[in-house]
Amino acid sequence: MNNLTTKQKILEASIRLFNWNDVANVRLQQIADETGISVGNLAYHFKNKEAIVSAVYENLFEEFSQILSTYLTSPKLTDFDVQMEQYHRFFSKYKFYLIDLFEIERSYPVIMERWRECIGKMLLQIRKRLDYYVNRGILQPEPAPGVYDTLTNSIWTTIVFWVPQQVLKDKPVDETVFKQTAWAHISPYFTPKGLSEFALEVQPFILS
Amino acid sequence: MSSTLTRQKIIDAAVQCFNREGIANIRLQHIADEAVVSVGNMTYHYRNKDAIVHAIWEQLVQKQRDLLAEFRILPLFEDIERLLVSTFALQQQYRFFYVDTLEVMRAFPDIQTAHRQHISWQVQQMEMAAQFNQSRGAFYAEKWEGQYAILAKQFWLLADLWMYRQNVQNDTTTEYESFRLMLWALFQPFFTDMGSREFEQLKTS
């Protein structure tokens, strides 16, 4: 077992624990047990819990910017669909961080600040995507000023909170349903051209 | 002072405390101080903090149920509006619950179970309201099977997580107007001409 994989294993075990317990209540002993190594060994890799939390969030932000970078890699509607898939995977993996957000805000303000920045970018991307669809003629022009800003917020809320609230309701976090719910926000605004493209390229994959 | 009055006083004090500091940071002593009763007296009514949280939650759900019961009979546009106003007021009143729903749910598994049922009931009500408005000609028919069901889910997702979303986005507006705008925007694409006219009237009144 080389260093990299042990470190990776520790981080993955921490994510599992954070998903079901408060970040504040997880102790190093638990992380060591979950990883299957001794506390001493754990301390060799991370000097304290802060270091682990920081590393977990470092990974989290890394993955998030990975998703952000897939914005408009192709002009088609499927581009958003692919991004949604990635968001879904992300929010399923890191269920905890939304729940512990306020704890994080108190104890790790730097992390909170970066997270807010990510959110800002995510919102902007959704908003600009709508503009782009309007320019391409697959989305109706904004019916009244501010409508698409509101729509952006609704889509965002769905993408970010859908997984945790499904977990809360003890329902499956199925990807198709997730995408269905998110697309349902946009679909009423499609032009006929947009509708046919949607029916052709996206709908076959989200109607199971 | 009668026992029910004391209980209510404790509950009110607890809500105050929770809203201010968050559930995790409040101990029984704080609540007792706020309610001006002794901790001993309080534990006679409520065994521990969990019991208080439960009691608050039950009150909250009862209020939501009353709102929906009214709503169920005839969900016209003005009734939807009224539901929105009261839901918003409820959220302001029980801030701590809505700001921290996910955390509360994780900490209190039995509330989670009950809340789950409550949510699905709410969703059903909203789906029925959409169908009702379609049958009276204010909404367009579903473009595909199950669209209203998803609409109803979206509605409660957005409504219940309103405060949470604000907090995450660092949005500090506490005005009802933005809440209202966001939720009505969900319905707007479904309006028929008649629906649009009624909505215009609603806005001006």
Next chain:
Amino acid sequence: MKRAFSMPPELYAKMLDELSNLFFTEKLGLDSDMNFYRNDFWLTDTAVIDMLLLRKGAWEINLLFAHHKTPLKFLSRRITSHSCPKRARIMAFYMRRLAAKDQRGTLSLDINDLNLTLN
């Protein structure tokens, strides 16, 4: 935790705008765009210089053509290569003489025609 790179939201918004514009402004190139390369008739009206380059152990003869009216229109062509530098130099001299329109070298280039900018 090290400070992450961040950019102001307005700038990010502008960047996204440009990104979505790409799909409208960027088009596939046309076949005729390459005509300047294939259509080498203009090479008869050029000033020519030769250039020797050592590549892969052999001396390569290149001819550089520049249009005598618009000197910014120029082209380099690889002709052949020789292993002996002296031979290469002689061959290059004759090739240049053959290719150039103005064999006596009375045409001159004016530096001002180049429209050079300092950046």
